[in-house]
Amino acid sequence: MSQTPPKIRIRDLHKAFGPKVVLDGLDLDVGVAESVVVIGGSGTGKSVLIKSILGLLKPDRGSIQVDGEEVTGMKPGDREAVNRKVGMLFQGAALFDSLPAWENVTFGLLAQKRVTRAQARDIAVAKLAQVGLEAEVADLYPAELSGGMQKRVALARAIAADPEIIFFDEPTTGLDPIMADVINDLIVKITREVGATALSITHDMASARKIANRIAMLYDGKIIWAGPTAGIDASGNPFVDQFIHGRAEGPIKMAVRK
Amino acid sequence: MRLLQLIGRVVLTFLGTTGRLALFAGAGFSHCVRPPFYPRIIVRQMVDIGYYSLPVVGLTAIFAGMVMALQTYTGTSRFSAESAVANIVVLALTRELGPVLAGLMVAGRIGASLAAEIGTMRVTEQIDALTTLSTNPMKYLVAPRLIAGVVMFPVLVLIADIIGVFGGYVVAVYKLGFNASIYIQNTYNFVQAEDVISGLVKAAVFGVIVTLMGCYHGYHSKGGAQGVGTATTNAVVSACILILAFDYILTEMFFGT
Ligand SMILES: Nc1ncnc2c1ncn2[C@@H]1O[C@H](COP(=O)(O)OP(=O)(O)O)[C@@H](O)[C@H]1O
Ligand SMILES: [Mg+2]
Numbered sequence: 001m002s003q004t005p006p007k008i009r010i011r012d013l014h015k016a017f018g019p020k021v022v023l024d025g026l027d028l029d030v031g032v033a034e035s036v037v038v039i040g041g042s043g044t045g046k047s048v049l050i051k052s053i054l055g056l057l058k059p060d061r062g063s064i065q066v067d068g069e070e071v072t073g074m075k076p077g078d079r080e081a082v083n084r085k086v087g088m089l090f091q092g093a094a095l096f097d098s099l100p101a102w103e104n105v106t107f108g109l110l111a112q113k114r115v116t117r118a119q120a121r122d123i124a125v126a127k128l129a130q131v132g133l134e135a136e137v138a139d140l141y142p143a144e145l146s147g148g149m150q151k152r153v154a155l156a157r158a159i160a161a162d163p164e165i166i167f168f169d170e171p172t173t174g175l176d177p178i179m180a181d182v183i184n185d186l187i188v189k190i191t192r193e194v195g196a197t198a199l200s201i202t203h204d205m206a207s208a209r210k211i212a213n214r215i216a217m218l219y220d221g222k223i224i225w226a227g228p229t230a231g232i233d234a235s236g237n238p239f240v241d242q243f244i245h246g247r248a249e250g251p252i253k254m255a256v257r258k
Numbered sequence: 259m260r261l262l263q264l265i266g267r268v269v270l271t272f273l274g275t276t277g278r279l280a281l282f283a284g285a286g287f288s289h290c291v292r293p294p295f296y297p298r299i300i301v302r303q304m305v306d307i308g309y310y311s312l313p314v315v316g317l318t319a320i321f322a323g324m325v326m327a328l329q330t331y332t333g334t335s336r337f338s339a340e341s342a343v344a345n346i347v348v349l350a351l352t353r354e355l356g357p358v359l360a361g362l363m364v365a366g367r368i369g370a371s372l373a374a375e376i377g378t379m380r381v382t383e384q385i386d387a388l389t390t391l392s393t394n395p396m397k398y399l400v401a402p403r404l405i406a407g408v409v410m411f412p413v414l415v416l417i418a419d420i421i422g423v424f425g426g427y428v429v430a431v432y433k434l435g436f437n438a439s440i441y442i443q444n445t446y447n448f449v450q451a452e453d454v455i456s457g458l459v460k461a462a463v464f465g466v467i468v469t470l471m472g473c474y475h476g477y478h479s480k481g482g483a484q485g486v487g488t489a490t491t492n493a494v495v496s497a498c499i500l501i502l503a504f505d506y507i508l509t510e511m512f513f514g515t
Contacts, residue, residue: 051386054386054389054390055389056390076394080392083390083392086390087390088387088390090383090386090387091383092382094382094383094387095384095387096379096384096387097378097384107391107393108390108391108392108393111391111392111393112392
């Protein structure tokens with residue numbers, strides 16, 4: 001493997017909500033400029049994993065390092081410095097309803113005082129163009145945008161501060177297959193353009209195959225398989241096979257309670 | 259045994275909630291005095307809480323003043339002390355009815371809308387998004403609303419006092435046949451700064467209560483649309499109860515012997 005230390009290094013991560021164990025000793029490495037996609041069923045803790053890395057949730061136990069720096073239990077000030085390196089595309093876009101698209105896109109830049117309000121609008125228009133949106137969109141409010149456009153504005157917001165690491169939480173969920181592919185292409189293009197490290201989570205295999213260099217499968221709170229994207233069809237792992245072929249029968253038992 | 263368990267659980271829940279609320283309030287207030295500040299948001303909240311509450315507060319106050327005049331007249335006329343109507347109306351309004359009625363009405367309006375807005379931001383991950391965009395949600399969402407509440411409630415109550423006294427005047431003069439200038443004279447001579455100021459202090463406290471309850475319940479809502487609905491209800495109910503409780507406590511502090 002590569003000589004440089006991984007961008008993100010997770011060891012033995014545990015997180016439970018009350019009696020419900022979600023992450024149970026998870027290990028994962030994401031190399032510099034690599035695009036790793038974590039796949040797994042709904043409710044397996046994919047979002048919890050990303051939120052733990054971002055410090056939005058506090059893991060019970062385990063280690064998370066970003067650029068070799070331990071981020072669990074960090075003080076808020078240091079945490080913010082780490083988060084400045086990070087962009088995040090939320091599952092439901094999570095645009096701010098009260099602000100027009102351009103202010104959404106440049107929110108982080110304005111908060112860090114890296115640009116003035118006067119400059120921000122032009123920057124926003126440029127970022128929107130990067131995700132294939134016209135300048136007119138800049139003045140629209142999130143409620144006036146379609147789902148696909150909201151995702152794209154959110155994508156523009158995630159990359160606006162030129163992050164070193166970008167997280168994508170189910171980037172294609174809730175989109176039609178064509179729009180999903182547009183978003184996939186954008187993610188590939190943009191992460192390459194900014195040279196960012198990407199960690200995505202999805203249960204959409206088409207999306208995973210497209211954006212990943214490496215795929216890791218989350219099941220039962222652990223990464224049970226990880227390997228290059230090309231190798232996923234020959235993983236020899238019955239859990240992975242069941243998931244990528246979407247079979248109801250197999251070793252993965254859906255928790256359907258009576 | 260069951261009963262003890264139940265009592266224990268209720269007490270623990272109560273203590274837990276009080277503790278969390280105190281921490282939340284402490285964090286909110288500490289962000290009110292530490293930069294960066296968000297003047298744009300503070301102004302918008304002030305307009306929302308102050309200006310747009312004027313109709314509801316004004317209507318409440320005018321009817322409260324009118325009914326006070328009518329009721330005190332029926333009361334005082336029984337022992338021919340009608341001249342006290344002006345005094346009682348202004349005292350009741352400035353000390354009690356102004357702050358409490360305005361507080362309760364604005365609790366319904368603002369407490370609900372704050373809880374719904376912030377609750378929606380919570381369940382749609384907008385609050386998480388703030389954190390990832392170098393912005394502290396307590397500072398960005400909660401502090402400006404607390405400031406706007408503390409500042410605007412006294413303003414609203416002062417306006418309510420004036421409109422309420424005017425309502426009483428209208429009923430007294432045009433319905434009960436009081437002499438207009440004597441009524442005004444009576445009002446003016448009787449009311450003391452202490453009455454008005456105690457009412458305004460109450461208003462400031464109620465402003466904190468309403469905005470704090472709205473923010474707290476919204477901030478901690480979970481579980482989608484239903485969770486936001488619950489947060490909204492809880493915000494309004496808890497704000498109203500706390501307003502009435504603190505009204506008593508503050509009255510005791512001001513005028514208790
Ligand atoms: N804040 C929370 N409080 C309680 N339970 C949570 C919380 N966040 C997530 N969970 C639970 O953790 C599990 C994994 O959630 P999540 O990571 O969102 O799944 P997904 O893999 O679909 O993204 C779910 O069962 C969910 O109910
Ligand atoms: Mg998820």
